[in-house]
Amino acid sequence: MAFEEMWRDLSPVGRSASSGGYFRQPWTSAEGELRAWFAEECAARGLVVETDGIGNQVAWWGDGDLPGVLTGSHLDSVLDGGAYDGPLGVVSALAAIDTLRARGVQPGRPIGVGVFVEEEGSRFGRACLGSRLVAGATTWEEARELRDRAGVFLADAVAAAGLDPSAGLLSLDRVGTFVELHVEQGRDLVDRDVPVGLASEIWPHGRWRFDFAGQANHAGTTRMEDRHDPMLTYAMTALAANKQARLAEQRATFGRIAVEPNGTNAVPSLVTAWLDARASSNAALADMVAAIERQAEDRAGRDGTALVVTPESVSGSVAFDADLATRLAGLGGWPVIPTQAGHDAGILSDAGIPTAMVFVRNPTGVSHSPDERAETADCLAGVEALADVLAELTRSGNPA
Amino acid sequence: MAFEEMWRDLSPVGRSASSGGYFRQPWTSAEGELRAWFAEECAARGLVVETDGIGNQVAWWGDGDLPGVLTGSHLDSVLDGGAYDGPLGVVSALAAIDTLRARGVQPGRPIGVGVFVEEEGSRFGRACLGSRLVAGATTWEEARELRDRAGVFLADAVAAAGLDPSAGLLSLDRVGTFVELHVEQGRDLVDRDVPVGLASEIWPHGRWRFDFAGQANHAGTTRMEDRHDPMLTYAMTALAANKQARLAEQRATFGRIAVEPNGTNAVPSLVTAWLDARASSNAALADMVAAIERQAEDRAGRDGTALVVTPESVSGSVAFDADLATRLAGLGGWPVIPTQAGHDAGILSDAGIPTAMVFVRNPTGVSHSPDERAETADCLAGVEALADVLAELTRSGNPA
Numbered sequence: 001m002a003f004e005e006m007w008r009d010l011s012p013v014g015r016s017a018s019s020g021g022y023f024r025q026p027w028t029s030a031e032g033e034l035r036a037w038f039a040e041e042c043a044a045r046g047l048v049v050e051t052d053g054i055g056n057q058v059a060w061w062g063d064g065d066l067p068g069v070l071t072g073s074h075l076d077s078v079l080d081g082g083a084y085d086g087p088l089g090v091v092s093a094l095a096a097i098d099t100l101r102a103r104g105v106q107p108g109r110p111i112g113v114g115v116f117v118e119e120e121g122s123r124f125g126r127a128c129l130g131s132r133l134v135a136g137a138t139t140w141e142e143a144r145e146l147r148d149r150a151g152v153f154l155a156d157a158v159a160a161a162g163l164d165p166s167a168g169l170l171s172l173d174r175v176g177t178f179v180e181l182h183v184e185q186g187r188d189l190v191d192r193d194v195p196v197g198l199a200s201e202i203w204p205h206g207r208w209r210f211d212f213a214g215q216a217n218h219a220g221t222t223r224m225e226d227r228h229d230p231m232l233t234y235a236m237t238a239l240a241a242n243k244q245a246r247l248a249e250q251r252a253t254f255g256r257i258a259v260e261p262n263g264t265n266a267v268p269s270l271v272t273a274w275l276d277a278r279a280s281s282n283a284a285l286a287d288m289v290a291a292i293e294r295q296a297e298d299r300a301g302r303d304g305t306a307l308v309v310t311p312e313s314v315s316g317s318v319a320f321d322a323d324l325a326t327r328l329a330g331l332g333g334w335p336v337i338p339t340q341a342g343h344d345a346g347i348l349s350d351a352g353i354p355t356a357m358v359f360v361r362n363p364t365g366v367s368h369s370p371d372e373r374a375e376t377a378d379c380l381a382g383v384e385a386l387a388d389v390l391a392e393l394t395r396s397g398n399p400a
Numbered sequence: 401m402a403f404e405e406m407w408r409d410l411s412p413v414g415r416s417a418s419s420g421g422y423f424r425q426p427w428t429s430a431e432g433e434l435r436a437w438f439a440e441e442c443a444a445r446g447l448v449v450e451t452d453g454i455g456n457q458v459a460w461w462g463d464g465d466l467p468g469v470l471t472g473s474h475l476d477s478v479l480d481g482g483a484y485d486g487p488l489g490v491v492s493a494l495a496a497i498d499t500l501r502a503r504g505v506q507p508g509r510p511i512g513v514g515v516f517v518e519e520e521g522s523r524f525g526r527a528c529l530g531s532r533l534v535a536g537a538t539t540w541e542e543a544r545e546l547r548d549r550a551g552v553f554l555a556d557a558v559a560a561a562g563l564d565p566s567a568g569l570l571s572l573d574r575v576g577t578f579v580e581l582h583v584e585q586g587r588d589l590v591d592r593d594v595p596v597g598l599a600s601e602i603w604p605h606g607r608w609r610f611d612f613a614g615q616a617n618h619a620g621t622t623r624m625e626d627r628h629d630p631m632l633t634y635a636m637t638a639l640a641a642n643k644q645a646r647l648a649e650q651r652a653t654f655g656r657i658a659v660e661p662n663g664t665n666a667v668p669s670l671v672t673a674w675l676d677a678r679a680s681s682n683a684a685l686a687d688m689v690a691a692i693e694r695q696a697e698d699r700a701g702r703d704g705t706a707l708v709v710t711p712e713s714v715s716g717s718v719a720f721d722a723d724l725a726t727r728l729a730g731l732g733g734w735p736v737i738p739t740q741a742g743h744d745a746g747i748l749s750d751a752g753i754p755t756a757m758v759f760v761r762n763p764t765g766v767s768h769s770p771d772e773r774a775e776t777a778d779c780l781a782g783v784e785a786l787a788d789v790l791a792e793l794t795r796s797g798n799p800a
Contacts, residue, residue, distance in 0.1 A: 079663045080661035080669070120665065121665070125664065186622070215769070216766075219653035220740040221584075221740045222765065222766075223651075224651065226587075231655065234635075238635040251624065253619035263656055264521070264656045264674040265768060266480075276619040339621065340620040365626065369669070
């Protein structure tokens with residue numbers, strides 16, 4: 001059937017032969033293949049794809065004056081990521097349209113299928129960049145100055161991918177409701193023994209860059225007591241972040257680091273590391289990050305190093321439309337659960353668009369990893385659930 | 401004078417405009433410039449340079465059957481290194497020949513000036529690679545399989561630099577004695593208030609690669625207690641190494657790290673870090689590294705990560721010829737001091753060649769850093785001292 005064919009077509013794109021994981025960074029050839037694949041799938045369904053100046057895509061089924069229902073997700077991945085995070089929502093959106101058509105449904109409002117670029121922030125460090133730009137949460141003037149790890153400006157990366165930023169961005173004017181289906185990135189559904197759930201909220205979360213500056217020196221001849229070694233300040237900070245998150249039952253991770261000069265026989269001059277932190281409330285997040293920063297500052301004082309902390313992207317808590325979640329959950333008796341992962345759905349919700357998320361069970365909870373997976377039966381249950389949701393939201397006379 | 405002219409000529413080669421430090425990695429264009437510069441300086445002195453199949457160079461002043469005295473050092477640098485570490489020994493060797501000629505000295509034995517490649521191990525991770533190969537401490541069959549950080553094999557890097565490894569290596573058959581002048585990488589001479597010293601020994605030292613393997617996962621959704629985060633194991637190990645070295649008054653440093661996938665929102669799957677460790681005796685070094693490894697293993701057990709430790713290059717203690725050091729120190733009343741830094745002189749000494757080192761005062765002790773420096777007056781004192789040493793070793797009837 002169509003779902004499995006689409007899944008098979010996507011399977012090799014951007015896949016690492018060594019790890020089995022995916023490298024689908026935005027404005028690369030892998031992502032270009034995915035964009036072309038999406039346009040072909042839409043064309044095969046008689047839908048016309050609109051691609052905006054930075055690569056966001058949308059295809060609408062049906063016209064009319066009523067506000068429409070947008071569904072979809074993203075196709076990019078983290079570095080060495082899994083197959084499901086993002087693509088499952090796009091493939092399921094297309095398959096749900098097939099299902100609605102097979103059921104003979106004539107939607108009373110337009111249904112759009114959308115793909116947002118750079119959701120993971122894996123290249124330019126800004127999560128949900130495509131939806132942020134579309135929603136006006138980030139300006140192009142600010143975004144164009146972002147650089148990737150090779151120093152390439154965003155504007156140049158976009159142009160190199162054959163896109164023209166001056167062509168403008170997608171409009172959200174037609175979007176009355178947004179529904180994003182996503183593989184669960186945790187073990188809530190597997191613990192409940194159900195294949196599908198609805199989202200209640202996204203935890204507040206953000207990224208902070210920690211620059212630890214010390215003094216480069218010879219690793220062999222410099223007495224330990226004469227050093228200003230920023231690696232030590234970093235190491236203590238990474239352990240402190242873990243401890244703070246465990247104590248508060250929140251999340252804090254240092255998963256990315258860059259060291260200068262990064263030579264075996266040199267005490268580093270600079271260690272830059274990125275903190276990913278999430279918490280169940282805005283206050284809890286601020287408190288945890290402040291505690292980590294305080295411990296890092298204390299250690300920097302002892303190490304004779306200097307610390308600068310820069311917030312790179314911080315998102316407050318997102319409460320999805322509670323009435324909408326309750327109404328949609330009632331369609332299948334699905335549970336309503338929170339998530340600690342950021343999503344384009346959070347950006348659109350913050351922009352005032354009633355938004356819902358459908359989660360598909362993840363048997364291990366593992367995500368952002370080549371080991372991420374979902375059972376095909378659960379994916380197909382997700383497609384049916386999404387079709388039910390879309391049918392409900394577009395039934396004539398129903399509120400979108 | 402010649403010393404300052406040579407120094408000025410070298411000053412821009414491989415220098416970073418941003419940091420002011422040097423990037424003179426082996427078999428790069430910067431190192432090619434240095435090799436050409438050395439050949440020109442030798443030619444200007446009527447000396448013929450022999451360049452071997454991997455880029456080691458030597459030029460002899462004088463023929464004859466008696467064993468000769470080789471002096472010199474290296475021209476490569478660590479990443480973002482200083483100007484003096486290596487080049488000071490080569491420039492001083494050439495300047496010392498000028499001084500001997502100006503004094504009208506007719507050496508009773510040949511004097512060679514040599515340059516060894518990849519002393520720092522900054523590209524292929526094996527310190528003193530050029531001298532190790534020449535001395536037979538490492539075989540070409542083993543070395544050719546080494547790869548740099550971009551995955552380039554040593555053999556390909558050498559060939560890309562226009563060299564032909566099959567042309568063979570320098571012979572040490574003519575070398576009766578080796579003398580290396582080097583900037584001090586510590587504060588012994590500045591504390592003694594003298595510009596020049598002789599070396600007694602090199603501390604045992606080595607590099608160990610620590611591979612910490614965990615499980616990639618989502619940094620936001622994975623509960624802290626469900627993680628197998630190798631960054632935590634690494635961080636504790638880096639702090640443990642520092643503590644062990646402080647307790648034992650030895651040296652241990654983690655200055656280089658590589659993280660997979662190195663994404664902000666992913667718990668890493670793999671952290672690889674390199675330990676540089678040095679100690680005053682072979683037993684103290686082995687004890688310290690074992691203690692660090694034991695603490696790392698304990699923490700890996702708690703983190704649910706796996707650790708593999710691989711020694712990459714380990715050098716036992718080098719005691720330079722004590723009679724030679726005493727005899728040469730007597731020429732100027734110079735102190736005889738140990739060093740914690742590895743040198744080509746250690747490799748040649750281990751190969752059974754009587755070897756001495758002359759150190760030049762470093763006013764701050766800083767090395768392997770753009771901030772490394774030496775006063776010109778001290779450098780000129782070093783040239784005079786080296787000329788005295790060479791005159792003594794090549795005086796007719798004296799033992800070399």
